[in-house]
Each structure stands twice: as C-alpha cells, then as structure tokens.
Amino acid sequence: MLPVHGPEIEGVEVSLPFTGLWRTENSPARRVPSHGTDLFGGRYAIDFTAVDERHRSAAGRSWRTFLAAEPPELFYAFGRPILAPAEGVVTAVHDGEPDHEARRSQPALASYALSQGSRLRRGVGAVAGNHVIISMTGGEVHLALAHFRKGTLRVSVGQRVVRGQHLADCGNSGNSTQPHLHMQAMDSSDLSVARGLPMLFRHYREWMSGAGGYRLAHRAVPHERAVVEPLQDN
Template identity: 60%
Template structure:
C-alpha cells in the first residue's frame, strides 16, 4: 500500500464530522486545495486541516503595532486564542496531553525566519514539541481516531477514558507545539499513535462558507471548506 493511502476499509469513504467550534474561522492548509494537505503524509496529516479564529472581516488579530511588523506578539492578541474547542463526533478520549507552553504569535515575516530555522530541532524533540497540547478521540461510528492539536495550556477538560459527545467542550484554542499563531489542527487517522498513523479522509456537515474573495456566505450541508474560506457551523436543532 502506498504511504499515506487510506487504510483498508476506508478507501473512498469519508468520516463525517461536525466542526469543532462555534463562531467564524478561516480554513488553512485544506485538503480541498491539495493532498497531502500539509505537504507530508507523516503523523497522519494527509487529510488534515487548520482553522484560525477570525472576526467578521476575516482577520486573525485586530491590534497592530511595531511588534506586528518586527517581532512576536502575545497569543492573547489573536481572536481564536481561548475559544472553545468542541468534540467533532461521539467517541472516547484515548489520549490527552497538557502542559506544553503557548508560544508567542508571529505575523511578522522577520519573526518567522528564526522559527523556521528551529523546525528541525522541534522534530528531534518529538511529538509533544510538534503537536503541543492535544486530544485524540476514538470515533464511535467509524472506529477511526480524530486528533485536535495545538490546544491552550491548562485548558483540557478531558482525560484518557472520558466518553464525549459531539459538541462537548474539550479544551480551548491555543498556540502550543509547532504553531505560529493560535489555531486548531484537526485530522482523522487509522491509529491513536500520531507517530505511525495514516490519514483518513474526512468531511464536515452543516456549515456556512464564504469562499476567499466572495462577499456572501453559502450553505453547505456537507463538504470540505475551501482554502482561505471563512466558515461557521450552522445552529443545531
């Protein structure tokens, strides 16, 4: 089997999830743009997607000063930092890790240079340095595993063995691990072990989407948000 291919029984079958938040978020590194979505099949990332909390104007942060251009910024400046992260489906938590620090945010291209130079060192440090604070859920219906990554330090509300239902708060959006600004990274995998997992295709249900460059939202009953789209879940009955 080719590296990163869907595991047996998953080929051609997408796992359907609820979006793991409320409010407005920007889709980044979407598998609607390319697969592998993050440029690698490692760590189950083949079909992963990132969501960045934004305001009505699609901005990830409001305040701008000299730090925005030349340096790092406190994570609290970003709209997504501290927003509730929810379970995307029913299941049982099989792994939960907390205790990794939230980093400063980096909108500055100058500040991104030393960060990128440190990428190899983070890889050597292992999974905690990459994923940061995270939760892995065994999904009840599909038997696959969903990972929610880069969570806020000290915000986890669940532990291994905790049963969860779709929409239940797991933690808060943070900037831990391999992250340059607060966001949540979501992926579905064939294993709970991020170091060996292979990615599984997924799709989302019941959301509104404003594609990049569009003025209005459209309703999508199921689908994968496009790259650069602003999205929000539809209210549930």
C-alpha cells in the same frame, strides 16, 4: 446566498469543532497532503483560525506585527472553546507544552523556521503541542485536535465524549505560529504511525475568499482561506 453544495464523496463525517467564525488554512480541498507531509497522520489535516466579522484574526497591528513576535492573547482564537467534533472515547491527552508568542512578521517567521528540525526530534508533543485524540464509535477512526492552550484540557483518557462537548481551549502550543486549531482523522490513535483519513464536515456556512455571498454546505470540505461558521443540524 449561493447554492447549497455537498459533493457525494467518501470521508469521515464530523462537525466543525467550534462556534462562530473561523478561517480555513491548509485545506485538503487545495492540496493533499494538506500540510505538505504525511507525517503524524496529517495527510488530510485542516487548520482553523478564529476571525471577527471583518474576517481578521487579530484586533490590530503594531510595529511588532511587522518586525517581531506578538502575545498570543492578541488573537481571537486564543482561549476560544474547542468542541468534540463527534461522539467517542478519549484515547490520548497531552498537556504541559507552553503557548508560544505568535509570529506574523517575516523576521519572526524566519527564525521560527530554523527551529523546525529540533521540534521534530523532540517528538509528537513538541509538534502537536497540547492535544486530544478521540476514537470514534466503532474504534476504526481516530480524531486528533491539537495546539490547545496549556492547562485547559477538560477531558481524560477513557472518558466518553459527545458531539459538541467542550474539550479544551484554543492555544498556540507545539508547531504553531499563531493561535489556531489543527484537526485530522486517522486510522490509528498513535500519531507516530497513523495514516490520515479524509473528513467531511456537517452543516456550515462558508464565505469563499474573493467571492461575494456565502454557500451552505453539508458533508463537504471548506476551501482554502474560506471563512466558515457551523450551523445547527436540521
């Protein structure tokens, strides 16, 4: 086990919104804006993909993995419960967007990239997919969680939620190439005008890519391609 770390930096303190092992993608620990853009309040956004004990996102590979699209059900993240990362009030929900096939192959990714412009023109729903926005206690910070599985939202606008409450199931809706969770903090619940805010995650275990052992972290940001597992608060 490597030493505990937790830099004394400013940010919105939240919990990892799931159980089990998930790999970090597009982490603001690597670059800001994390997704290469400030659009839709995503400056400090972070993505998580569920993995197994061998840190694989799907059980196996086939010819479709290399040449075509794949069913989202093949991926460990698809259908996994997503939990409220903090207490607050639900201020927006969106459902009804379809779950796409997943894309790992270069041919499938190339064709998907050509459709990016049309999704942006269709607006927030086509980009974020099925999503929930929570206004944290105090009303100055808003959390967006996106790409839920169609038809699995368990909360409604105006509902108060507590940390750890089941919000919906992970899916592959919106601008998503494989099932994952997109999470961000913002200064507004309106994604079209929101500005992103940095987040600090509460207690978790982190296996860094290419490093042996794990770290225990608190009030920190997971590194790019690290695998994380939430821990119970002390």
